[in-house]
Amino acid sequence: MIVLSKEKLSIQKEQDVVLFRNRIKELATKIGMSLVNQTKLITAASELVRNMLRYGGGGITQLEIVSRNSIPGVRLIFTDEGPGIKDVTLAMKDGYSTGKSLGLGLPGAKRLVNEFDIKSEPGKGTTVTIIRWKNGL
Numbered sequence: 001m002i003v004l005s006k007e008k009l010s011i012q013k014e015q016d017v018v019l020f021r022n023r024i025k026e027l028a029t030k031i032g033m034s035l036v037n038q039t040k041l042i043t044a045a046s047e048l049v050r051n052m053l054r055y056g057g058g059g060i061t062q063l064e065i066v067s068r069n070s071i072p073g074v075r076l077i078f079t080d081e082g083p084g085i086k087d088v089t090l091a092m093k094d095g096y097s098t099g100k101s102l103g104l105g106l107p108g109a110k111r112l113v114n115e116f117d118i119k120s121e122p123g124k125g126t127t128v129t130i131i132r133w134k135n136g137l
Contacts, residue, residue, distance in 0.1 A: 056080025
């Protein structure tokens with residue numbers, strides 16, 4: 001995989017989410033991603049960034065345009081230094097929530113993207129990486 005562009009945005013408050021979402025739309029539009037795929041990417045990213053704010057106390061997002069086999073995509077990396085997730089397998093099940101939500105966030109976000117990776121260590125934080133390819137491979 002080749003990284004064609006990379007930038008970081010700090011997410012510390014709700015207002016940062018608007019700038020973040022707008023920037024994703026700009027990158028997705030730049031590579032010619034369809035409106036349907038843009039919507040899926042932005043929806044997944046919105047869920048993950050809100051989790052980062054709610055549970056991780058904010059963090060850093062990395063936005064990248066990547067290419068694999070000449071197919072462009074947008075890769076987003078969410079990193080926080082919050083309490084971490086004790087049981088990632090459980091957290092990835094529909095209906096599981098430590099907050100007062102429906103528990104569809106992480107598994108829902110995973111269904112909306114082409115690639116999804118989560119690493120979390122209790123007491124150290126969580127990193128989630130997602131990729132949505134232009135053609136929705």
